[in-house]
Every structure is written in C-alpha cells, then in structure tokens.
Amino acid sequence: GAVVSQHPSRVICKSGTSVKIECRSLDFQATTMFWYRQFPKKSLMLMATSNEGSKATYEQGVEKDKFLINHASLTLSTLTVTSAHPEDSSFYICSAGAGGETQYFGPGTRLLVL
Amino acid sequence: EDKVVQSPLSLVVHEGDTVTLNCSYEVTNFRSLLWYKQEKKAPTFLFMLTSSGIEKKSGRLSSILDKKELFSILNITATQTGDSAIYLCAAPRDYNTDKLIFGTGTRLQVFP
Numbered sequence: 001g002a003v004v005s006q007h008p009s010r011v012i013c014k015s016g017t018s019v020k021i022e023c024r025s026l027d028f029q030a031t032t033m034f035w036y037r038q039f040p041k042k043s044l045m046l047m048a049t050s051n052e053g054s055k056a057t058y059e060q061g062v063e064k065d066k067f068l069i070n071h072a073s074l075t076l077s078t079l080t081v082t083s084a085h086p087e088d089s090s091f092y093i094c095s096a097g098a099g100g101e102t103q104y105f106g107p108g109t110r111l112l113v114l
Numbered sequence: 115e116d117k118v119v120q121s122p123l124s125l126v127v128h129e130g131d132t133v134t135l136n137c138s139y140e141v142t143n144f145r146s147l148l149w150y151k152q153e154k155k156a157p158t159f160l161f162m163l164t165s166s167g168i169e170k171k172s173g174r175l176s177s178i179l180d181k182k183e184l185f186s187i188l189n190i191t192a193t194q195t196g197d198s199a200i201y202l203c204a205a206p207r208d209y210n211t212d213k214l215i216f217g218t219g220t221r222l223q224v225f226p
Contacts, residue, residue, distance in 0.1 A: 006156075032212060043202060043216045044157070093156045101146055101206045103214065105156035 003027050004096050006106035013084055014114055021079045021109045023094030029074035030096035034103065035067070038091040050077040084113040116141045118205055120217035128225055131193050135220045137203035138185040145206045147186050148214070149177055152200040160188070160201075193224045 003026040013019050023033055031052050036044040048058045048069050056069035066088075068080040077096075081088050089112050095103035121136045139147060146164045150157035161170045163179035163186055170177050174193075179186045190197055200221050204214040 034213070041221075043218045044214075046213060049213060095156075097212050101212050101214070102148065102159060102162055103212065104159060105150075107155040 002104040004094065004104050004106040006094055006109050008109060009107060010110045010112075012112045012114065015085055016083055019081045019084055019111060021081075021092055021094075021111075023077045023079070023096070023106050025075045025096040025104075028096070030077075031074060032097050033071060033077040034095045034097075035069060035077075035079050036093045036095065038093060038108075044093065047079075081111065084111070086113045089113045116205075116207055116215055118203055118215050118217040120201075120203055120220050122220060123218065124221045124223075126223045126225065127193055129194055131224075132189065132191045133193060133222060135188040135190075135201050135222070136185060137187070137217055139203075139205050140184065141205045141207070141215065143207075143209045144181070144184075145209055147179055148204045149186070149188050150202040150204065152202055152219070153198075157202055190222075193222075195224050195226055198222055198224045 005024045007022045011019055033050040035047045037047050038044050046059050047062045048056045050056045050069045050071040052071045052074050058064045071077040091108050091110050093108040095105045097103050118139045146162055148162045149160040151160055161177045166181040174191045177188045200219040202216055202219045204216045207213045
C-alpha cells in the first residue's frame with residue numbers, strides 16, 4: 001500500500017519551454033501532497049504544499065508563477081515548471097500523506113533544461 | 115530556526131560491519147521523527163518515532179529516540195552492499211502541519 005507514482009521519470013527540454021510533472025497516489029487518497037526539489041548531494045528542499053481543491057502554499061523564495069501547482073483531485077497533483085531555464089535543472093520529488101506525518105514519496109523526476 | 119542535523123555526512127564500511135547514524139534536532143513543537151532511505155530515486159520510509167526509549171526494529175535496522183537529549187540513532191547491523199544509500203531523518207515543523215524539515219543525510223557506502 002501507499003504507492004506514489006510520478007511521470008515522467010526523466011525529461012530533457014529546451015530553455016523557454018514548460019514542463020509538467022504529474023504526481024499520483026495510486027492506492028490511497030491524499031488531501032495533501034508536497035513538492036520537493038533536490039540538488040546533487042543535498043537534502044530535500046520543500047517547495048510547496050499542494051492541497052486538493054485549494055491553492056498551493058509556497059515556501060519562502062519559491063516563485064509561484066514559475067512553479068505552478070494544481071491539485072485536481074485526491075489522487076493527482078501536477079507541477080508545471082514554466083519557461084524553464086538551465087538553473088531549473090534538478091530532481092523534483094513529490095510526496096503524499098496518507099494521514100499523519102508519514103509521507104510516501106514518488107520516484108522523482110529528473111529535469112534537464114538545455 | 116528549527117533544524118535537523120545528521121552525522122556523519124558520509125560513512126564507508128565493509129560488509130558485516132555495524133553502523134550507527136545520528137540525527138539531532140531542534141524543533142520547537144516536536145511531534146515525531148522519521149527516518150528514510152534514499153537510493154537512486156526517492157526516499158522510502160523506514161521508521162517513525164514519537165516516544166523516547168522505545169526501539170523500533172525492522173530486520174537488521176533499528177532506531178530509537180531520546181527526547182530529552184533531542185536526538186535519534188539509526189543502527190544497521192551486519193551491513194550488506196544493498197544498504198548503501200543516503201539515510202535521511204526528518205521532523206514535522208509543527209503540530210498542525212505535516213511539512214517536514216529534512217537533515218542533510220548520511221551517505222553510507224558498504225563495500226564487499
């Protein structure tokens with residue numbers, strides 16, 4: 001149980017394009033999903049909290065117009081990196097809570113912006 | 115500012131060795147501490163600790179929390195090459211949120 005999927009697992013795009021990443025909880029309903037970014041050899045940095053049916057809340061320093069989050073249903077949240085630039089290249093991970101503080105992570109999406 | 119600190123940052127051992135990973139925390143409204151294992155992809159959940167002195171165990175892995183001294187340890191006995199990973203500890207920021215503060219992780223490498 002508590003499986004979270006992410007799609008795509010890897011994406012390469014040109015600078016200026018937008019990229020959408022999907023995060024799905026496969027066997028449970030998640031009212032809250034979290035989006036993280038991880039740089040090489042660094043820990044997870046929380047970007048935003050995605051709540052079903054309401055606007056996402058962003059952490060300080062994260063541009064909400066740059067990283068658009070939509071939590072369309074209890075099993076799906078999407079992160080769109082708009083007008084991507086090379087500095088947006090990173091490993092993006094989502095997680096979903098099944099109630100309480102335990103979070104289950106998706107397998108991550110590696111984004112490379114050329 | 116709330117924070118979670120892990121040590122050592124990196125550890126290299128041989129198969130069969132026992133290792134202890136440390137996690138200290140400063141969280142104003144502490145609720146629980148979580149351990150995750152991260153291999154090449156996203157972290158997988160290991161343990162959640164809420165009470166002092168009660169060891170949680172899963173196979174060769176065990177963990178315990180000391181709420182007085184504000185730390186936790188993760189022990190791995192008889193290490194195997196498959197234990198090679200980054201081990202992360204994390205704590206919720208507050209009582210009314212599930213947002214986690216992560217430590218920087220300990221990179222464990224187990225050689226045959």
